[in-house]
Amino acid sequence: IRYEGYGINGAAIIIDCLTDNKQRAVMEVRHALTKHGGNLGTDGSVVFMFKHCGSIVFEPGASEDQIMEVALEAGAEDVVTDEDGSIEVVTPPNDFLAVKEALEAAGLKAAMAEVIMKPNMETVFSGEDAVKMQKILDMLEDLDDVQDVYTTAVIE
Template sequence: MAGHSQFKNIMHRKAAQDKKRAKVFTKLLRELVIAAKEGGADPTANPRLRSAVAAARVANMPKDNIERAIKRGAGGADGDNYEEVRYEGYGPGGVALIVEALTDNRNRTASEVRSAFSKHGGSLGETNSVAFNFNRVGRITYPLAVADGEAMLEAAIEAGADDLESDDETHVVYTQPDALQEVRTALEGNYGDPQEFKLGWVPLSTIAIDEEQAQTLFKLIEVLEDNDDVQEVIANFEVSDEVMAKLNG
């Protein structure tokens, strides 16, 4: 997971920001629609929608866009029949990948994901073919500025969380899946609404890959994340600081 975070930081610096922003908005809008469709248009009574709204605000999405997406979802508008789909497969070096998507066309998304794997040194498998390499967890994300690492760790443990991971931008609190809501509520009392809270995946162990494998894997992840249907890609790789420095250079 740490390796994936490093990759994201590299791509953030290299990507064209306008294009990246448009892709982020597309993914956030889909999450707003499906959250409102499943749980209603009131964020105070719909935790998933509240999280989606918070994420949209962090991305500086215009208020009108957020409100229109919520209305579309709550109204069950035609063309907004998104469903959640999970794809699993292996990338270069035997790295396991989980791809989570929101799609209105399973055939199209499956074809595009399969093509991405096959063109970049991977192979798409069946559902549950790699999930055993990961733990299902609750994940709550706050910006780094809300608290220092020690204070956040203390608050997370007191709230019933299992672990905390901090980088140069965020604190990520991990919980058992059935404790996600309880921990989120407790942390909100101290730090307000999180940037994100959702069920996610954490690798049980990581696989070390070399420079050539990393280049191909990062391209695969980039292509997958560039797909409008794909919401998140999780991988269990590990890259040495030396290799990361070469790729970053």
């Protein structure tokens, strides 16, 4: 079950749950959001702010040229080098496994590889707002039924 909601300052949150009791799950998610200033949204209220995609991340120092060549040939959408030197390969969800396997076959070992909901834009939080937003995210992630939490919030 997917729930959509907002944290403080309009930061979008997607909460994916696996539950045997939908009523309990929605009550717990709603409580976690409202306790620290967020609220539960309706279906479709925030999902458009995210892109469903595969994300394969390599540690700084990995061969960007080799990763780019293998990934794009295998069907990746994009290869992005972050400020810290890490390299992210972005794939369509359906091509994720093929791209991951092609990279592994080329001897490239990823630090992280999963299909995610990647935010289209981010909201940066610092100070007291960062603490409040982190409390919402921690409370959601601590719920037994919650499998994944995705957000547009970046905590500094």
